Amino acid sequence: MQFYQQQLKEKGLKTTYQRLKILDYLDTHRTHPSVEIIYEDIKSENPSFSKTTIYNTIETLKAHGLISTLTITGSEVRCDYKTDMHHHFYCRSCNRIFDVDLEQPLQPGSGLQGYAIDEMHSYFIGTCPACLKKK
């Protein structure tokens, strides 16, 4: 928790129990959880936690580069503690998102001159190995 506190301070953000809790949750749950999942999990220990706080905090933490978000499922935002560029695979069957490694990671090229880039995303959609086996 010491580290999260330092991160918040560096960004000029107030230290709050909720922010620390959400950072800790995302750090220890690298499963690209939705707001709903985060909410259910945290609420079970801490019933006063509000879902709005999760939306607010996600937005704040993201705006300051402490976390990132994915919109690849098409139905809800998924959160990621990692902020470095990496690739994802979304399995439509089990609804999970996997980190995947590629030989040639995406790079902005000359085709993007003149654009100010805030985020880069690359991902695949399909069926994961585990779900393929089941069929």
Next chain:
Amino acid sequence: MQFYQQQLKEKGLKTTYQRLKILDYLDTHRTHPSVEIIYEDIKSENPSFSKTTIYNTIETLKAHGLISTLTITGSEVRCDYKTDMHHHFYCRSCNRIFDVDLEQPLQPGSGLQGYAIDEMHSYFIGTCPACLKKK
């Protein structure tokens, strides 16, 4: 319209006025429109067009590979007549999506062995040249 009809036939889909109209709309509006935009535009000429039909048709056409969809704005699905792999830039300021060219297009690598891939997406989020100029 002849061509769209042929495309539908090849995929074993019934020819309907609505499907032809939506295909034609997307072909002539390469602006990655949302369902809402498509609906408003088509409805103005054709008041009986239903929004549900657009959702249904988008899903059907996509399932048969005649169009593709993007979830990069995080708030609504955007449609694309093009189905070949290409890259996008989403401008948060004007809400437009641009096609962009990269030197190194994304390729599934060995890190994806065992996965069945249906879709590949790469995109950037930020501010487009026109919006940068305004500021």
Next chain:
DNA sequence: TATAAATTTGTATTTATTACAATCTAATCC
């Protein structure tokens, strides 16, 4: 032209997200 299967339509519902005002809390100053 009659028929069956598929499609369209409109409405109702669900689900994710945002707006907002009241309450509460963390950081700062004395």
Next chain:
DNA sequence: GGATTAGATTGTAATAAATACAAATTTATA
């Protein structure tokens, strides 16, 4: 340390996108 204040949290209400569903309509085939 205690008061102050800006900022954060909470809960509820509202919005917006997408889905479910059943009735009406249309397409393709015989």
